[in-house]
Amino acid sequence: MPDPKLLEAFPTPTDTPFVIEHVADEFTSVCPKTGHPDFGVITVRFEPRPASAGGTCVELKSLKLYFQSFRQEGIYYEAVTNRIRDDLAALMDPAWLLVRTEWRGRGGIRSVIRAARGPVPGAWAV
Amino acid sequence: MPDPKLLEAFPTPTDTPFVIEHVADEFTSVCPKTGHPDFGVITVRFEPRPASAGGTCVELKSLKLYFQSFRQEGIYYEAVTNRIRDDLAALMDPAWLLVRTEWRGRGGIRSVIRAARGPVPGAWAV
Amino acid sequence: MPDPKLLEAFPTPTDTPFVIEHVADEFTSVCPKTGHPDFGVITVRFEPRPASAGGTCVELKSLKLYFQSFRQEGIYYEAVTNRIRDDLAALMDPAWLLVRTEWRGRGGIRSVIRAARGPVPGAWAV
Amino acid sequence: MPDPKLLEAFPTPTDTPFVIEHVADEFTSVCPKTGHPDFGVITVRFEPRPASAGGTCVELKSLKLYFQSFRQEGIYYEAVTNRIRDDLAALMDPAWLLVRTEWRGRGGIRSVIRAARGPVPGAWAV
Amino acid sequence: MPDPKLLEAFPTPTDTPFVIEHVADEFTSVCPKTGHPDFGVITVRFEPRPASAGGTCVELKSLKLYFQSFRQEGIYYEAVTNRIRDDLAALMDPAWLLVRTEWRGRGGIRSVIRAARGPVPGAWAV
C-alpha cells in the first residue's frame, strides 16, 4: 500500500533557485472499480527552497520504492495524483511542486491529471 | 442520439485546484449533409471547483458511453464541439472547461474546433 | 449489415501484372460480446488477373460504402477479416489477395489479423 | 483563377467564443516567375463573432473549391497568403483571423508566411 | 501466479490459413533476483490449424487475464517467454506460434526474447 515513510530527502546543495524533474515511466496501480491494473507515467517537478532555508530534494531510489508501493493498491487516477502531491509536499515543503500523471487509458480514453502546490511558473504547469 | 443523461459525476477529492484531461481517440458521428461517417479525437480539459464548493468530476466510463451515443447522429463539427462543452459544463459547473475536437478531414482539409467555458489559462487553451 | 452487393469492379487496364493496395483508416464495427464499438485500419492488397483473362479491380467508392456497411454489425475481428477476404475474392477472383486488419485494442491488447487467397509473394504477406 | 465568390458562410451556432481551424494539405498554385508549380499547406484559424452579432463560419466544401481555384494561378507566396486573408475576412468579418501558408520550398529553402486580421491571441499566432 | 487454466480458446472460423497477432503493451512481472518489477511488451503470433482439423484461437479477454496472472510472479525474462509459448501451444496446438517479449531494461540494457513452436515463416520470425 502507498507508504510515504519510504520517501527520503537530502539537503539541497545551493541557495540559487533550480528546478528538478523526475519522470517514472513504469508506474502501475489497480483500478478500485474493476480490479484491472492501470499503467501510467508519473512526472514530478519542483523547485526546492534555498539551502539556507532548509530546502530538501527527494532521494531518487526512495522515490522509486515509494512509487512501487502503489503496485497492489486499488486507487483512482485523481487520488493517485493528489496523494503523490501531498506526500512529496509534506516531505520537502518545496517552493513549488507539480505532479502530472498520464494514463494509458481504458475503453479508448486516455487521461492526464495535474496537481500542484505553490506558485508553479507558467512554463512548468503543462 | 447524444444523451447527456448518460453522464455521471463524482465529488472531486480535494480543495486544491487541479486539472483533468481526457482524450477519446475513437469518436465517430455522421455528417448531416452527406450521410458519411466522421472520425475525430475529442479532448476534454477542466478544473473542478473545490470539494468544499461542491466540485465534481465526470466519471470516465459514463463519458465513454456519452461519446458513443453520437455514433449514429447526423451533426456538424461545430455543433458536436459546442454540445459536448454545454453538456459537460451543465454536469460539473467547473472552474473552467475546454473541449477540443480534431477531425480526420474530408477532401484534403482537416479541422480542429475548440470551445470553452470560463477562464481557461493560456497554456491549456491550445 | 455487411453487404457485398455494394462492391463494384472495373476491368483491369493491362495484361502486365501489377499490385494495388487500399488502406482504410476509418473502419468501425461493433463487438458482438460487449456491444462496444471496435476501431481498425483495413489494408487490402491484390494483383488482378491479366486484362485478357478478364481481370478486374474493386472500385474505390464502392469499397468505401462496403466498409461503411459494417458500422452497426456485431462481428469479431477474425470474422471481419475472413469475410472481407471472401467478398473481395468472390468479386474479383484475383491472382492473389491479402487482407490485413489492425485493431486499436481493448484492455491493453492490440490485434492484427491477416487472411489471404492465392499465392501472396513474401514481401506482401506482412 | 482565385475566385472568392466560391466561398460560402453559415451562421455560427453560438454566442460563446470558440476557435475554428482548417488545414488544407493539398494546396497548389504556380510560380509567376518560373511557371513551375508550388505546393503548400494552408492553415486558416479564426474566431467567429457571436451569433447574436451576426457571426458566420466559412463552409468547408466551399473553402475546398476556393483553394482549388488557385491551381492554375501564377501568384507569389506572399500574395497567396494576403489574398486568402482578405477574402476570408471579407466573407466572415471574424473577431480575428490567421492564415498560415507553409511551402515545400525551392532550391533548398522552405518558407512559411503568416498574415492576420484583428487581435490574434498569442497562442494562436504561431 | 501464472495460471494457464485462465486461457480459453474458440474454434477457428475457417479452413483457409490465416495469421493472428496480439500485442500486450502492459505486461509486468517481478525480477526474482532483486524483487523489482519488470515491464514488457508481449507479442503473440500464430496460425491456427484449419477448422476441419480442430484448429482453435485463444480468446482475447482470457489472454488478458492470463497475462495479469504474472503480476506478482518472480520470474526471469527467458522463463516468461518460454512459459507463454508452452501454455499457448498446449492450449491451441497451432500450425505455428511465435512469442516475442520486449523488456524496458535495467542498468542501461534492454532485452528482446523470441521463442517459437513449429515452422514460423521467415517474415514472422522477427
Added chain:
Amino acid sequence: MPDPKLLEAFPTPTDTPFVIEHVADEFTSVCPKTGHPDFGVITVRFEPRPASAGGTCVELKSLKLYFQSFRQEGIYYEAVTNRIRDDLAALMDPAWLLVRTEWRGRGGIRSVIRAARGPVPGAWAV
C-alpha cells in the same frame, strides 16, 4: 496532357549494374470522375542496361517536366501508374523498372499502386 516526348535520356556511365531511384513528392493530376485534384508521391526505380549494351538513364529535369504534364489530366490512379511505367520503359528499355504511386486518399481510403517491367529483385519490389 501527359507528354512522353518531354522525357530525355543520357547514356549510363558504367557497365557495372547499379540502381537509380527518383522520388517525386509533388505529383498532382485530376480525378476523371469528380474533377477534383489528386495528390501523390511517385517513386521510380530502375537498373539501366550496361553502357556497352546502350543503357540509358532518364534525365532528372525532363522527368520533372514530364510529371508536371499530368497536372490538368483527368486520369485514374491505375492508369497513371501503368502509363509512367510504359513511357519510361519505352524511353530507356532498362534491365528492370518499378513505378510506385502513393495517393493521399479520398473518403478515408489511401491507395498505393505498383507496376513493373522486367525481373525486379525482391528487395526493390515493395
Added chain:
Amino acid sequence: MPDPKLLEAFPTPTDTPFVIEHVADEFTSVCPKTGHPDFGVITVRFEPRPASAGGTCVELKSLKLYFQSFRQEGIYYEAVTNRIRDDLAALMDPAWLLVRTEWRGRGGIRSVIRAARGPVPGAWAV
C-alpha cells in the same frame, strides 16, 4: 566570400503586418580554425514594415545565392549569424528580424545561435 550585394528586395504587398520565415536546410561554410566544413540550417524570420512606409521583402532566389556565397568562407558560427542579421537588416530595415542558425556539431556538441534586430514578439524568438 559572403556578398550582401547578391541580396535583392521587392516591395511588400500590403500595409497589414505579416510575418515571413525562410528556412535554408543546406547551408555550409568553413571552420576558420580547422579548415573543415561546417553544415547548418539557417532560419530567417521577419516582419516587413508597411508598404506605405516603404517596407520590403528579401527575394528568395537572391537569398539562396547570398547563402551560397558563404560556401568557401572561413567564418565562426557567431559571426555567420550576426553577419546575416546585419546584411538582411541593412537590406530591408524590417519592423523586426530574427536569424537562427543550427549547426550539426563537432566533437559531440551541437550549437544553436540566435541574433535579432528590433522587438521580436515572444512567440517568434525561439
Added chain:
Amino acid sequence: MPDPKLLEAFPTPTDTPFVIEHVADEFTSVCPKTGHPDFGVITVRFEPRPASAGGTCVELKSLKLYFQSFRQEGIYYEAVTNRIRDDLAALMDPAWLLVRTEWRGRGGIRSVIRAARGPVPGAWAV
C-alpha cells in the same frame, strides 16, 4: 576531475544581444553511491554581455574538454548541474545563463535538472 581551468572564452563579436546554445549529447560521469556510470545530455544557453561591456563566449573545444573532465568523477545530478552553471558563470559573467541536464535514468526514472544565473527570459527557461 572537473577542471574549470580547461574552459576558455573569447570576446563576443557584437554589442547587439544574441543567444548561444550548446548541446552536448555525450556526457558521462559516475554515480557516487553505486559507482555505475551516468549518461546525460547537457544544454548550455546564455546571452553574452555586450562587447563594449567586456562580454565573452565560451570556446567550443574547451567546453568539450571541460565536459570530458567529469568522466571519472563521482558526482550527483544536482551537483553536476550547479557546478557547470557556477563554472560557466564565473568564466563569462553573462547577461543570463541556463544549464539543463537530462539523464537517461536508473530503475525506470529519468531526470531533468535546470539551474540558472540572472534573468532567463521565459521562452529559454524550459
Added chain:
Amino acid sequence: MPDPKLLEAFPTPTDTPFVIEHVADEFTSVCPKTGHPDFGVITVRFEPRPASAGGTCVELKSLKLYFQSFRQEGIYYEAVTNRIRDDLAALMDPAWLLVRTEWRGRGGIRSVIRAARGPVPGAWAV
C-alpha cells in the same frame, strides 16, 4: 580494461531453439588515436545451444559490468566489435551469435560494425 572474466553464464532453460537480444544504449570507450571518448550502442543477438547440449545464456548484470570495463580502454570500433564477439562466443559457445556496434560518429561520419559467429539466420544479420 576489458575483462571477459566479469562475464557469467547460466544454463538455458529449454531444448527448444529461441533467440535472445540485449541492447546496451550506454557504451563508451576511448579512441586510441585521439584520446577522445567514443559513444555507441551495442546489440548482442544469439541462439543458445539446447539445454541438453549444455547450452548457456550470458547473465545480464555480468554483461553490464563487462561492457563497463571498456570505459577507459583505448580501442578501435572494429576491435571492440570483434573482441565482444570472441569473448561471448568463448563464454557460451552458442548456436550462433551476432554483435552489432553503432557509433555516434566523428567529423560527420557515423559507423556501424557487425561481427558474427556461426550461421546467423538472414533476418537476424542486419
Added chain:
Amino acid sequence: MPDPKLLEAFPTPTDTPFVIEHVADEFTSVCPKTGHPDFGVITVRFEPRPASAGGTCVELKSLKLYFQSFRQEGIYYEAVTNRIRDDLAALMDPAWLLVRTEWRGRGGIRSVIRAARGPVPGAWAV
C-alpha cells in the same frame, strides 16, 4: 577535386567475416549543369577480405578528407556514386562493397543511387 590518394587503409583485424558501414551525413558537391551545390548522405558498406588474405579497411579520417575533396567538384549523382565505388574497391579490394548516395533533391524530386562491387548479400543491398 576528388582525390583517391587521400584514402588510406589499415589491415583488417580478423579472418572472420564481418561487415563495416560508414554513413557520411554532410556530403556536398556541385551540379555540373547549374553550378548550384548538391547535398547528400553517403553510405558505404563492405566486408573486408580475411586478414590472412590481405584484407584491409578504409581509415575513417582519410575517408572524411576524401569526401571533402568533392566539395568544389562539378559532378552528377551517378558519377559520384560510381566513382566512390571504384575508388574504394581499388583501395581495399573487398569481398563485397555497396555505395548508396541519397540526395536532398531539386525541383521536388529526391534521388537515391546504389552501386556495388562483388556479391552483396540481399539484406545489405537496399
